Amino acid sequence: MNNRRSVTFQVNGHHHQVFVDPRETLLQILREKLRLTGTKRGCDIGQCGACTVLVNGKPTLSCLTLAVEVENKQIMTIEGLAQNGKLDPLQQAFIDEGAIQCGFCTPGMIMAAKALLNHNPHPVEEEIRRGLAGNLCRCTGYAKIVKAVLKL
Amino acid sequence: MILPKFDYQAPESISEVCSLLAQAGGRAAIMAGGTDLIVQMKQQTLVPELVVSLKRLPELEGLSYCQTKGLKIGSMVSLQKLSTSAVVKDNFPVLAETASLVGAMQHQFMGTVGGNLCLNTRCWYYNQPAGWRRSLTPCHKLGGNTCYAIKGAHKCYAVYSADVGGVFFALEASIIVTSSSQEHRVVSMEEFFSGDPVKPTNLRKDEFITEIIIPPQKPGFARYYKLRPRAAIDFPQIGVALVAFPENKEYRVVFNAVDGRPLRFKDLEAMLSQEGLSESLVAHFTTKAVSRVKPVANVSGLPAYRRKMAEELLRKAFAEMGVVS
Numbered sequence: 001m002n003n004r005r006s007v008t009f010q011v012n013g014h015h016h017q018v019f020v021d022p023r024e025t026l027l028q029i030l031r032e033k034l035r036l037t038g039t040k041r042g043c044d045i046g047q048c049g050a051c052t053v054l055v056n057g058k059p060t061l062s063c064l065t066l067a068v069e070v071e072n073k074q075i076m077t078i079e080g081l082a083q084n085g086k087l088d089p090l091q092q093a094f095i096d097e098g099a100i101q102c103g104f105c106t107p108g109m110i111m112a113a114k115a116l117l118n119h120n121p122h123p124v125e126e127e128i129r130r131g132l133a134g135n136l137c138r139c140t141g142y143a144k145i146v147k148a149v150l151k152l
Numbered sequence: 153m154i155l156p157k158f159d160y161q162a163p164e165s166i167s168e169v170c171s172l173l174a175q176a177g178g179r180a181a182i183m184a185g186g187t188d189l190i191v192q193m194k195q196q197t198l199v200p201e202l203v204v205s206l207k208r209l210p211e212l213e214g215l216s217y218c219q220t221k222g223l224k225i226g227s228m229v230s231l232q233k234l235s236t237s238a239v240v241k242d243n244f245p246v247l248a249e250t251a252s253l254v255g256a257m258q259h260q261f262m263g264t265v266g267g268n269l270c271l272n273t274r275c276w277y278y279n280q281p282a283g284w285r286r287s288l289t290p291c292h293k294l295g296g297n298t299c300y301a302i303k304g305a306h307k308c309y310a311v312y313s314a315d316v317g318g319v320f321f322a323l324e325a326s327i328i329v330t331s332s333s334q335e336h337r338v339v340s341m342e343e344f345f346s347g348d349p350v351k352p353t354n355l356r357k358d359e360f361i362t363e364i365i366i367p368p369q370k371p372g373f374a375r376y377y378k379l380r381p382r383a384a385i386d387f388p389q390i391g392v393a394l395v396a397f398p399e400n401k402e403y404r405v406v407f408n409a410v411d412g413r414p415l416r417f418k419d420l421e422a423m424l425s426q427e428g429l430s431e432s433l434v435a436h437f438t439t440k441a442v443s444r445v446k447p448v449a450n451v452s453g454l455p456a457y458r459r460k461m462a463e464e465l466l467r468k469a470f471a472e473m474g475v476v477s
Contacts, residue, residue, distance in 0.1 A: 003157075003159060003160070022158060022159065022160035022203070023154065023155040023156070023157060023158065025155070025190075044153050044194065045153070045191045045194060045195070046187055046190075046191055046258075046259070047385070049256065049258060052258055058261045058262075059257055059258045059261050060258065060261065060262060061187070061258050061259075061262065064186055064187055064190045064191065064262065065186065065190075065262075066160065066186070066190070066203075066205075068160050068162075069162070069186075069205060069207060112257065112258065115257070115261075116257065129384075130257070130384065131257050132257075133256045133257070133382075133384030133385050134255065134256025134257050134258045134259065134384070134385055135256075
């Protein structure tokens with residue numbers, strides 16, 4: 001049974017058309033077909049947040065999103081943040097505050113923070129901690145990550 | 153983890169959903185937000201042949217309040233919308249607060265009210281990848297006749313862990329269900345839960361939830377407390393809801409995440425409404441109610457601890473209401 005179907009969507013402003021099997025997740029398509037490996041595969045069952053991307057502006061776990069479901073949607077990944085070679089202020093804040101150690105959680109962390117800031121431009125520390133609660137980091141102890149987001 | 157093979161449909165009308173379910177004859181799974189279903193499919197505890205997505209049905213995303221009918225919530229309303237909507241915050245703040253306690257931000261944006269209600273029951277020995285379970289014979293929930301949580305048990309003890317579902321139970325919500333014959337029926341929360349963790353709801357295979365209605369009466373006091381290992385993301389180890397209408401001397405207490413369904417003891421609640429509420433009466437009620445709460449070692453937290461916390465959280469709720477100090 002060949003179930004493949006065409007799905008069109010935008011990733012970071014670029015138009016894409018791919019043929020996907022219903023079994024394929026958005027995470028697999030981003031990493032394996034579009035080679036956008038900034039989005040990380042962590043737990044693969046929606047517990048760690050490393051695969052977070054924005055789908056129509058909403059923070060979404062790409063490991064639990066079927067690729068067939070993103071038809072006509074606008075997706076933003078970590079690769080789409082920098083403009084004309086200049087890092088997004090959020091990315092720069094992570095660097096300036098030393099909020100990155102191994103870096104594996106960072107793309108998901110930044111995309112979740114981006115979504116948080118879109119909905120609440122001036123969050124207090126408690127709101128940041130709550131907003132980023134779905135993103136696990138095993139290195140930093142979160143203090144510097146929270147500090148980086150607070151800086152904006 | 154690679155998903156098992158399945159076919160996918162995203163109908164654009166309720167009647168199309170109905171005909172797909174009728175054709176599939178029980179081999180289909182309804183997908184709302186997917187945060188529970190996709191995980192279970194990855195772990196192969198559920199392997200549907202057809203996944204029917206409800207994401208292209210904007211008519212299931214309504215959210216409105218009217219004084220005569222109450223709060224109407226479409227089944228595809230996201231938990232994030234429920235937790236931030238002014239209409240919910242004004243009329244049933246307990247519901248907005250509870251929705252904000254489910255999972256983390258990403259789950260609240262993806263997860264839906266209907267999906268939370270239909271959350272499958274959970275157990276350490278069930279919610280595991282296929283490879284982990286391979287060496288074990290299937291448990292009751294997987295169609296076998298073994299229980300790994302309680303050795304020798306003849307039934308399943310998986311727990312119902314949906315926070316919003318527990319609060320709906322305390323608010324005596326009604327559920328509007330549509331079937332493959334396109335008939336609507338109204339199901340009370342009491343009828344909705346089967347009590348059997350293997351198949352926690354009484355929904356038929358060809359039925360799905362379109363709307364949840366909460367009757368208009370505003371509770372005088374309503375709280376839901378959730379105990380979990382990490383306050384930020386986990387499923388509940390225990391949930392306690394208290395909904396009180398002091399003017400009518402009506403008190404409802406629901407214990408969540410300790411059984412295959414939310415637990416409510418109406419015979420004990422009657423005790424609270426007969427006499428004036430006093431500290432000793434509340435203490436008596438709490439002791440009696442908690443003695444019927446019997447958590448088992450199938451989710452995180454020792455059963456004795458979870459039971460003690462059921463007592464504590466209930467006491468905290470009554471204290472916040474101002475009945476006990």
